[in-house]
Amino acid sequence: SQQGEEDPQALSIQEGENATMNCSYKTSINNLQWYRQNSGRGLVHLILIRSNEREKHSGRLRVTLDTSKKSSSLLITASRAADTASYFCATDVGGGADGLTFGKGTHLIIQP
Amino acid sequence: GAGVSQTPSNKVTEKGKYVELRCDPISGHTALYWYRQSLGQGPEFLIYFQGTGAADDSGLPNDRFFAVRPEGSVSTLKIQRTERGDSAVYLCASSLLAGGFNEQFFGPGTRLTVL
Numbered sequence: 001s002q003q004g005e006e007d008p009q010a011l012s013i014q015e016g017e018n019a020t021m022n023c024s025y026k027t028s029i030n031n032l033q034w035y036r037q038n039s040g041r042g043l044v045h046l047i048l049i050r051s052n053e054r055e056k057h058s059g060r061l062r063v064t065l066d067t068s069k070k071s072s073s074l075l076i077t078a079s080r081a082a083d084t085a086s087y088f089c090a091t092d093v094g095g096g097a098d099g100l101t102f103g104k105g106t107h108l109i110i111q112p
Numbered sequence: 113g114a115g116v117s118q119t120p121s122n123k124v125t126e127k128g129k130y131v132e133l134r135c136d137p138i139s140g141h142t143a144l145y146w147y148r149q150s151l152g153q154g155p156e157f158l159i160y161f162q163g164t165g166a167a168d169d170s171g172l173p174n175d176r177f178f179a180v181r182p183e184g185s186v187s188t189l190k191i192q193r194t195e196r197g198d199s200a201v202y203l204c205a206s207s208l209l210a211g212g213f214n215e216q217f218f219g220p221g222t223r224l225t226v227l
Contacts, residue, residue: 030213031213033215035218041220042116042203042218042219042220042221043155043203043205043218044218045215045216045217048213048215050213088154088155090154090155092213099145099147099157099158099159099160099168099170099171100145100147100155100157100216101157102147102154102155102156103154104152104153104154105153105154
């Protein structure tokens with residue numbers, strides 16, 4: 001079963017604009033991670049935010065986490081054509097269950 | 113350095129046949145994970161190994177699915193009596209240590225098509 005649900009399912013913006021994707025989840029978590037998947041390729045880890053953190057930055061990426069609302073957002077600033085991909089949030093619920101639970105993803109298209 | 117590799121990249125089989133999918137993790141990574149990704153969906157956890165033992169196989173859909181990692185490195189996912197619903201991309205990932213705070217590195221996947 002999928003724990004997370006990304007919103008929107010698809011997003012198309014112009015190059016240079018900012019892109020925001022949201023993720024909601026159902027159960028308590030240890031941490032939340034965001035992954036990128038280019039067409040036909042494996043997933044690439046972008047950023048991990050722990051349950052006791054509220055915001056984290058990495059380059060052009062900014063992730064927020066609101067555990068009271070069970071939600072997270074991923075912001076990509078100054079988007080580039082190469083950012084076109086599917087983005088997934090994944091949660092780790094801990095308790096010895098170390099497999100990640102992924103959402104359905106947001107498909108992001110950056111128009112040149 | 114070499115990343116996670118998976119073979120074959122594509123596998124087409126007929127309903128009822130047996131298939132094996134192989135994963136070579138990053139050298140030195142103790143934890144290995146298998147996921148399955150259907151079209152338009154996110155990856156779905158199947159099984160996780162810590163060393164040679166399956167630490168969590170709660171995601172395996174039924175007893176037709178089995179995975180091994182006999183020497184704590186390469187892993188094989190085995191599917192018996194394949195069904196059309198087994199068609200998906202099977203992803204393998206490894207991490208240096210076990211635990212959700214360790215980044216998982218994913219392979220390119222094996223696309224399985226059951227006719």
